[in-house]
Amino acid sequence: MSEPHLLPLLDAPPPERRDAARNRERLLGAAKELVERDGAHAVTMDAVATAAGVGKGTLFRRFESREGLMAAVLNHSESEWQAQVMSGPPPLGPGAEPWDRLLVFGRTRLETTLLHAELIREAGRSGARASGAYSFAATHVRYLLSQLRVSGDIPLLAVAILAPLELPILEQVSLDGFPVDRFYDGWVDLARRVVGRSA
Amino acid sequence: MSEPHLLPLLDAPPPERRDAARNRERLLGAAKELVERDGAHAVTMDAVATAAGVGKGTLFRRFESREGLMAAVLNHSESEWQAQVMSGPPPLGPGAEPWDRLLVFGRTRLETTLLHAELIREAGRSGARASGAYSFAATHVRYLLSQLRVSGDIPLLAVAILAPLELPILEQVSLDGFPVDRFYDGWVDLARRVVGRSA
Structure with a gap:
């Protein structure tokens, strides 16, 4: 906590929310890339999880389906x-x-x-x-x-x-x-x- | 039945169906005229029945609602x-x-x-x-x-x-x-x- 940039800023989300947002971006980015490459109909949850380097459970927890x-x-x-x-x-x-x-x-x-x-x-x-x-x-x-x-x-x-x-x-x-x-x-x-x- | 034009033509609907079709046209014509004059929102079943000279029951039998x-x-x-x-x-x-x-x-x-x-x-x-x-x-x-x-x-x-x-x-x-x-x-x-x- 001695580094000023580690102090939470007033308007910034707390670190765990920032991490969640970053993870969400990463998952969406991986899904979008697959959709653009193969077409949405061909994209499975398995493929997205593999491309994003997470377990399929994480993907379902975040997006439900x-x-x-x-x-x-x-x-x-x-x-x-x-x-x-x-x-x-x-x-x-x-x-x-x-x-x-x-x-x-x-x-x-x-x-x-x-x-x-x-x-x-x-x-x-x-x-x-x-x-x-x-x-x-x-x-x-x-x-x-x-x-x-x-x-x-x-x-x-x-x-x-x-x-x-x-x-x-x-x-x-x-x-x-x-x-x-x-x-x-x-x-x-x-x-x-x-x-x-x-x- | 001595007048040739009164003989039912092969493709023509029987007289009672012709009457029904004519009545339907007349009811629709009356409704359309009221819709164009007053706007659809202002047209009641009572007004259409009166304009067409039929009872409201006839109107409901024909169009249900x-x-x-x-x-x-x-x-x-x-x-x-x-x-x-x-x-x-x-x-x-x-x-x-x-x-x-x-x-x-x-x-x-x-x-x-x-x-x-x-x-x-x-x-x-x-x-x-x-x-x-x-x-x-x-x-x-x-x-x-x-x-x-x-x-x-x-x-x-x-x-x-x-x-x-x-x-x-x-x-x-x-x-x-x-x-x-x-x-x-x-x-x-x-x-x-x-x-x-x-x-």
């Missing part, structure tokens, strides 16, 4: 993407031209939506997607459109740009064996039309 | 709109320029969506909107876009044009006290951008 773990990965991934948009490096984060930010927003939104589609399925009832996710995306696109000095009804134009990136629409377009690059090219073309920007 | 009646009005209204699009008079129906058809499609879709939003609420669990409603609209917009010789990814562009007219989006935009004309103007501007047509 495979569904609970998938729901936690889903929330974590959404929050991480939002943090990147708000304050990550450009061009997704602040500091790049608004058109470049819009393009990488669309690309990463499409990728997270596809990743989350599978997570939502695997998380079952625990995986209801927060309606906040849509509001966040809509607010950000409206902001970029006004930065681009787009004339017209910004909220309505934002809805049109976002629609093809949202899950219910992607499912209607047919999700399986989905050609992501072709879809992204079509979305960029749409965004150009709405923003009034030639290729 | 107020929710059941509202669900029937919803289905009827959706089918009627689809029939107008497919084979009604121009410019909603065939025979007009595709751009004029697209405009009146957008306007009437917006109006039916707003009408149906209230019906879906009043119909409760009976009122789950058929997913066929979206497919129909998407198919029609894709058809009009190809008639307009729009280049690009037609299904994706159709999604963008349709999105602001759909219920979940309208609810996010905020439904109450909704300025329909202003919204429609914004939608026309969007359609111009997507189709590549100047004002």
Whole structure:
């Protein structure tokens, strides 16, 4: 207790809570890596425990069930993407031209939506997607459109740009064996039309 | 039975079934008129029975509950709109320029969506909107876009044009006290951008 940095700070969680948070991050990180590599459907609790170097019991104590773990990965991934948009490096984060930010927003939104589609399925009832996710995306696109000095009804134009990136629409377009690059090219073309920007 | 047109035709329903169908149409027509005039929330079974000139018992025998009646009005209204699009008079129906058809499609879709939003609420669990409603609209917009010789990814562009007219989006935009004309103007501007047509 003689080292100042070992004294608990007023706002800092006590050491055991900090450890728990770190462990949780590590478990989620391992799960997310496996989900991205193999697809959520292929990820078992055994595999996550092995990858994170913990016993399976630890994993169940922390997340209750495979569904609970998938729901936690889903929330974590959404929050991480939002943090990147708000304050990550450009061009997704602040500091790049608004058109470049819009393009990488669309690309990463499409990728997270596809990743989350599978997570939502695997998380079952625990995986209801927060309606906040849509509001966040809509607010950000409206902001970029006004930065681009787009004339017209910004909220309505934002809805049109976002629609093809949202899950219910992607499912209607047919999700399986989905050609992501072709879809992204079509979305960029749409965004150009709405923003009034030639290729 | 001496008049040929009174002979039952092979494919025609027997007279009592025809009567029942006519009565049902009349009850639905009366209910729809009241819904359009006063809003679904204000329509009582008493008022519908009085307007249709039948006893309230008849109404309940036919539709079981107020929710059941509202669900029937919803289905009827959706089918009627689809029939107008497919084979009604121009410019909603065939025979007009595709751009004029697209405009009146957008306007009437917006109006039916707003009408149906209230019906879906009043119909409760009976009122789950058929997913066929979206497919129909998407198919029609894709058809009009190809008639307009729009280049690009037609299904994706159709999604963008349709999105602001759909219920979940309208609810996010905020439904109450909704300025329909202003919204429609914004939608026309969007359609111009997507189709590549100047004002």
